[in-house]
Every structure is written in structure tokens, then in C-alpha cells.
Amino acid sequence: MKYRGLIATGCALALAGCSSNAELPQRADGVTDVVATTSILADMAKNVAGDRARVTSLVPAGADPHSYEPSLRDVRAVANADVVLANHLLLEDQSVMNTVNEASLDTAHVVKVAETAERYGASLIPLVEDVTLDTPWLGARVIGDIPAGERAVDLVFTDVSGPGDMSAFLTGTFGQPQPYVNTADGLDSRDLIRLPPNAHTHMSWSFTKPGRYEATVEARVGDRVVAHDVVRFAVGVEPGEASIREGHVDVAADLEANQVGVRTDDGKLVHDVIEVPARALQNIPNEPAYRFMGRPGTEVYILPQAVLGKHVHGEIDPHAWHDMRNAKAYVQVIRDELMSADPAGAEEYRRNAQDYLNRIDAVDAQVTHTIYEIPRERRQLVTTHDGYAYLGKAYELNVAGFVSPNPAVEPSARDVVALTRTLEGLKVPAVFLEPSEASRPGTLKEIADQLGVRVCTIHGDTLGPDVPTYLDLMTTNANELKECLS
Structure with missing residues (x-):
């Protein structure tokens, strides 16, 4: 494995205490180790693992998986993992996926959760x-x-x-x-x-x-x-x-x-x-x-005319967890991978997963009720980036506009004009920024300020202090949507 030499050097020179930290993956104690690329996947895995397995997130809470660069600590975590969970579908930065593919053991269960979830009933949305x-x-x-x-x-x-x-x-x-x-x-x-x-x-x-x-x-x-x-x-x-x-x-x-x-x-x-x-x-x-x-x-x-308009097959939206029915499929994937990696804990994983699935159902009903209280004509979602198609489809929100398809793409002059016309034409009462965007100037904030439109918060790819769990993220988003759009 190409990273073994780097692991030893990193522990000796840069990561003081990394080899003795019982919270990090290690092979000496016999505990089943699960490494997830994102904090959302890690939270789901913790609910399934309970006290039987140790779960580590590569991308820390608050960091953007689209742009996160893994550290030597992350390389070591992957190298000691029994199960590695990646959302995939181009959600994670390529350097994260390179770490997953190159540092993981041949015996580890490396799972592309979003793609595998289709077999469990998840519904993926083509970007086209x-x-x-x-x-x-x-x-x-x-x-x-x-x-x-x-x-x-x-x-x-x-x-x-x-x-x-x-x-x-x-x-x-x-x-x-x-x-x-x-x-x-x-x-x-x-x-x-x-x-x-x-x-x-x-x-x-x-x-x-x-x-x-x-x-x-x-x-x-x-x-x-x-x-x-x-x-x-x-x-x-x-x-x-x-x-x-x-x-x-x-x-x-x-x-x-x-x-x-x-x-x-x-x-x-x-x-x-x-x-x-x-x-x-x-x-x-x-x-x-x-x-x-x-x-x-x-x-x-x-x-546009169909045969000459942009038409790209095979591009799938990776943000599937914003539909809680897809989240249930994620949980079932994680459950079965843990049961396969640690058969002795199968019954515990099965029990934990069922309890978590029941809680997801309850929160899904609550989220649906909250969003449906917003008058239909005001369910207009405008964000900085295109990460909420699943939220819109699952809860009958119209994704009315976004600044750019993803954080790596700068908006063109036409994008800015089109977004301005969207806010004016639909009389959108509020726009939504992720916490990392809310504290600095940006195109959407500037347009909103010019038009007197309220700026609110939405959580997308990561957990944080305001949303420490996946269920908190979904509940908080629903409440914020209702507060700002009603």
C-alpha cells in the first residue's frame, strides 16, 4: 500500500499522539472501525453501530466535501478501517476518493453508498x-x-x-x-x-x-x-x-x-x-x-429545442439524503455492510438500524408537515449552489434558482441577470445560504440586498454546531424554510 511510509512519518513528526488516540481507527484493539467520508454519513453510521463499532469522519463537521483536502491523519484512518463509506457520485473531492481507493486495505469493505442505495429503493435524480x-x-x-x-x-x-x-x-x-x-x-x-x-x-x-x-x-x-x-x-x-x-x-x-x-x-x-x-x-x-x-x-x-439543447446523460445529483426516503436506503446499506464486516454483531446492528429507521420516519412526517404549512405559491427555494433538488422533489418545493451549479463554478453575467429576474418575477420572499456562505460577501447576498429580500440559512453537505445530527439538519432546514417563506 503506497501510504504506509507516510503514515509512520506523519505520526512521528506531525500528528503527536495519533497512534495512542483510542478514538482513531486502529487494528490492535479488535474494534470494528468504520470510516465515513462526510459527517452526515458518519452520523448515520454511528446510529447503526451503537457502542459496538468505532466511527470516524474524514471531512470534519463544517467543512465542504466538494473541496476538502485529506491529511495524513485521514490516510491513517482509512488504512485502519474495516468499512469505508463514501457517498460518491462526485460529491467528495477527488483527493478524498483517491485516499479511500489507495489507502484502504484489500480486506476492507469500501462502499459507494449513494449508488448502492438504489438497490434499497433510493431514487436518484439525473442532473440533466x-x-x-x-x-x-x-x-x-x-x-x-x-x-x-x-x-x-x-x-x-x-x-x-x-x-x-x-x-x-x-x-x-x-x-x-x-x-x-x-x-x-x-x-x-x-x-x-x-x-x-x-x-x-x-x-x-x-x-x-x-x-x-x-x-x-x-x-x-x-x-x-x-x-x-x-x-x-x-x-x-x-x-x-x-x-x-x-x-x-x-x-x-x-x-x-x-x-x-x-x-x-x-x-x-x-x-x-x-x-x-x-x-x-x-x-x-x-x-x-x-x-x-x-x-x-x-x-x-x-x-430550447430538445435536439439541440444541452442534454448530458449519466450526471447524477449526489445530494440524495435531502429526501429522507433515500436516507433510509443509506441506513440499510450501512447496516448490511456492518453485518457483513462483523457478523457477531449482526443482531445489534439490525436492532439499532430499525430504531433509527423508525426515528427517520417520524422526522420525515414532521418535516413534511412543516413544509406543507408554507403556502404552495411561496415554496420557492433560491440558494447559492444547486444542491437541493431532492429536497424540492420530496417536499414539493420549487427550486426556483441558484447562483451556480456547484461551488467550483463562478456565475456568469447571464447567471446573475437570470437569478435577479427569478427573484423579481416570483416575488421570492427569502433566499437561503449555507453557513459557510453567510458570513462573507457573495452574489446571492448582493442581489438579495438590492431587492430587499430576506437572507436565511440552509444546511446542505455537512453537520455543524447548529445541526449536530442528520435528523437535526432536516428538522432545522424545514423550520427555517417555514419561518422565512411563510
């Missing part, structure tokens, strides 16, 4: 759905056949009301847009999307101002109107309960049912409002081909 796209994909579709002699169905936009202009266009392979609908020059018989029967196309949609839009759409076969209805959009404002926030949907004509509506992924035709979030804000390109949208550099809200 909640970050990279972060808007619905809205196309156009015709369902059903047409009479003999007819060749196509026209989806004609006869009226569009709203605070600004709307356009629908298709972007070709080489990036050239082809407008189909554009209200800036008035609507006429050319503002239509023409499709063969049972056909579908991807589209891009733009809106020049925030607010609510209603588009009246007629489905025409030749000169005959077979159906018509209104398609609704909420642009940069809260859409309400019956809304479409993500997924692949189409403005659709169902010729068999004689209806126009929005077709969802499951094949249903609905009349829900399509959300165009404030973070969809972009600047009109300088190329002349985009002049139909407005003046170059002007801000517009864009629902």
Missing part, C-alpha cells in the same frame, strides 16, 4: 432533468389520421395575448432558425406549424417579457377547423398548481378526440400551464437570422 435543461421541451404533434386526399394538419395560432411577443421556431442542424409563429409583426395565416398525420417536431419558443400568455390554436385540415383551444404559459412567474415544469411535451392536435391541448410524456392531453422559468432568460444572438425575436442583446425567455 433538473439543471442542464431545467425547462420543458415543447414541440408540436398531430395525433390521428386525416381524410383521403388531405396531406397535412395546420396548427394555426389565431391569437396570442400576453405582456410581450412570442415566437416559435425550429433551429436547423447548422444553427439557422426558421420562424413558424411570430407575434412581433402581427398574426396572420402564415403563423402556423404544418405537420403530416401522426407526426411530431421539436421547436424552440421565445417570450420577450415575463408574465402570463394565452395562445389560441386551431387545428385545421384543409379549410376545416377540427378543434381549437387555448395553450397557456407562465413566463418568469409562478405558474400555479396545474403546471408543467419539466419533461417532453407538445402542443398537440388529437384528431380522434377533436381536441387541442398539451400532450405529456405519458400520452395524456392536458390543459396545464407550461412554465417558462426565469432562469430560461437569454440574450438574443447578434446574427441577423435571429432578428425576428427582437434587438440583438435583448433579454428573452427561451424554451
